[in-house]
Amino acid sequence: MKFLRQVLESFRFAWQALKSNITRTILSLLGVTVGIFAIVAVFTIVDSLERNIKESLSFIGDKVIYVQKWPWGFGGEYQWWKYFQWPEPTFAEYKYLYENMESASAVAVMDFRGNTTLKNGSNSITAQIQGVSYEYNQISDIPIETGRYFIPLETSNARNVAVVGADIASALYPGQDPVGKPFKLAGNKFTIVGVQVRKGESLVDFGGSPDKNCIIPFASFSKLFQSGRRSADIVVKGFPEDEGMQEVEAEITGLMRTKRGIKPRDGNNFSLNRPEAAAQAIAGLFAVLTVAGWVIGSFSILVGGFGIANIMFVSVKERTNLIGIQKSLGAKNYSILFQFLFEAVMLSLVGGVVGIFLVYLLSFMPMGTLEILLTPGNILLGLAVSSVIGVLSGIIPAMLAARMDPVTAIRAK
Structure with missing residues (x-):
């Protein structure tokens, strides 16, 4: 008191x-x-x-490693011109990792194509096309507002289905529910099965705005845009208990070297990129x-x-x-x-x-x-x-x- x-x-x-x-x-x-x-x-x-x-950065994923030809930023163990000689990761290498990885919670494959026109009658929009395997939704955040994500049969059988961003949905079908409705992509008819939650503009959009992103099965993407080469980015997600991603990185390195037949005395000819570098x-x-x-x-x-x-x-x-x-x-x-x-x-x-x-x-x-x-x-x-x-x-x-x-x-x- x-x-x-x-x-x-x-x-x-x-x-x-x-x-x-x-x-x-x-x-x-x-x-x-x-x-x-x-x-x-x-x-x-x-x-x-x-x-x-x-x-x-949420679309990149958490606790993931990207298997790619080019490193995210030079200054590694090789001079920059050495990377030109390296091969691109292939779909076959993705399948090899998918079937043999034991320390990964998910393995996916993806590729991009920018500035592609989507049409529905007189309505059209220029968007980024992203081909992904079914497991991609376990690696990256894909919030669905209406409709759904792909089912395994659609991705494995190269069905012409798509999950589109909010801007694409409103441009192709203004004032309507676009789920279940068709649009044209590279002269082919696709069906919208899902619409992502609108994200809105961001100060920085790594990889483009999700609102203008059209996600299709990787097999469908490969038929349309890859002309048989089927190169892609491989994405591997580790388990939460794998601190520092050391275990999954070591396994990726071993399997990729085995698949490519790299001799023990030779260095790697692939890059393992982590989002943590950007962070x-x-x-x-x-x-x-x-x-x-x-x-x-x-x-x-x-x-x-x-x-x-x-x-x-x-x-x-x-x-x-x-x-x-x-x-x-x-x-x-x-x-x-x-x-x-x-x-x-x-x-x-x-x-x-x-x-x-x-x-x-x-x-x-x-x-x-x-x-x-x-x-x-x-x-x-x-x-x-x-x-x-x-x-x-x-x-x-x-x-x-x-x-x-x-x-x-x-x-x-």
């Missing part, structure tokens, strides 16, 4: 100090406001960017942006901290006589210390809250495809930094006030 009374009394003194000179208070808090705004804004934007890009590059960029936010914000907070310290020194001087009266009436040193420290923290928190509120207003500004979302974690970060700055700025003035001699303080004018 005594502690609560001291808190309320300290709050009353702090509020009176705030009201006594509004202009001085506002100017003192500007530094903290700008600093907290800079830090929280950068963290919020970085979090929003990271969330947006991770959503764009790590993105994480490095976000780390730089985060550090930049801390640096920019720190300078403003430093100025704000000096401003609060200055206002606290002035407050101690103005209330020296009152401090002497309080101590002569029995007030303890810690009570005086807590009173001024509470005032400094409150001043800093007011500046921090204003800065956080400005970030909240920023989330309503149109940012194109980037959705700014102020998370509770970033709000707590801003409040915590404000509190720390308040304590650091107010501790010396508060200690000076607490150590004053009551007789000398009462005589002060």
Whole structure:
């Protein structure tokens, strides 16, 4: 009860100090406001960017390895011209991995063809065609809004069926349910069996927008676009318990070397690409942006901290006589210390809250495809930094006030 009374009394003194000179208070808090705004804004934007890009990467899959000719980024064990001599992965190699992999939860094959026209009467749209095997939905996220995904018989028998993106559905059949209805692809009649959930525009769309993606069975894709060569990308998904994907990577390497007849002394002639490489590059960029936010914000907070310290020194001087009266009436040193420290923290928190509120207003500004979302974690970060700055700025003035001699303080004018 005594502690609560001291808190309320300290709050009353702090509020009176705030009201006594509004202009001085506002100017003192500007530094903290700008600093907290800079830090929280950068963290919020970085979090929003990271969330947006991770959503764009969801189609790549989690805990997967892509078996391809080209590595994702050069600088590996070979010079770039060496990769030209390597063969493309084939459908036969996919079947070999599919039948022999033991450490994989799913093995799929896929290939792309961009800028292909889909037609339904006078309606048409240019889209990306993706041929996949049945297991692809175990590797990549394909959310279906209406209809369904393929059944095994459709993919194995090269049926002309398709799962289309939302933009394709609305372009070919505006205002209608397209499931079960036909369209023309490369002069062939296909039937829509499913429509994906609309994703909308993203800041980055790796592999194209899912809303303009037409997924068909790989065997149908091969007949239309591959002219018998049947090369493709092989995708292998590991089990959750395979940390680091070491087991599945080792098995892929062994099986591919066996299938291609690579001698023990020769190096691999295929690339094993992981989505983590792209994620790590993105994480490095976000780390730089985060550090930049801390640096920019720190300078403003430093100025704000000096401003609060200055206002606290002035407050101690103005209330020296009152401090002497309080101590002569029995007030303890810690009570005086807590009173001024509470005032400094409150001043800093007011500046921090204003800065956080400005970030909240920023989330309503149109940012194109980037959705700014102020998370509770970033709000707590801003409040915590404000509190720390308040304590650091107010501790010396508060200690000076607490150590004053009551007789000398009462005589002060």
